[in-house]
Amino acid sequence: MEKRLGVVALIIENRDSAQQFNLVVSEFHDLVLARQGVPLHDRYGDGRDLHVISLVVEGSTDALGALTGRLGKLKGVQVKSVLSRLQTADQPLEGAPHAHSDDQTNDHPNVH
Numbered sequence: 001m002e003k004r005l006g007v008v009a010l011i012i013e014n015r016d017s018a019q020q021f022n023l024v025v026s027e028f029h030d031l032v033l034a035r036q037g038v039p040l041h042d043r044y045g046d047g048r049d050l051h052v053i054s055l056v057v058e059g060s061t062d063a064l065g066a067l068t069g070r071l072g073k074l075k076g077v078q079v080k081s082v083l084s085r086l087q088t089a090d091q092p093l094e095g096a097p098h099a100h101s102d103d104q105t106n107d108h109p110n111v112h
Contacts, residue, residue, distance in 0.1 A: 005058050006083035008068055012051040013076035020074050021053070028067040031059040057081075 034056040
């Protein structure tokens with residue numbers, strides 16, 4: 001199955017949603033490679049607890065869609081994702097040079 005590597009960016013606008021976010025992410029922990037969050041408590045003087053979070057993720061498009069779909073349904077949460085194709089051993093990326101284990105030539109001298 002083709003895997004994708006990507007980033008999911010979120011803005012969470014209230015504390016209750018932040019707790020729900022943590023529950024959803026823990027359910028999908030096998031997809032999350034890294035997580036970074038910036039709390040912005042009352043940054044704009046209106047009493048809101050904003051959180052900006054980024055997740056580095058890897059998985060099938062179905063699994064990542066399930067994750068972002070669940071996160072997008074949370075009240076006060078905005079979600080955007082960027083996914084890139086990730087080459088897997090059994091399915092090389094289209095257009096990518098195909099390397100053979102017995103190939104001793106280096107067509108790209110600047111790549112080691």
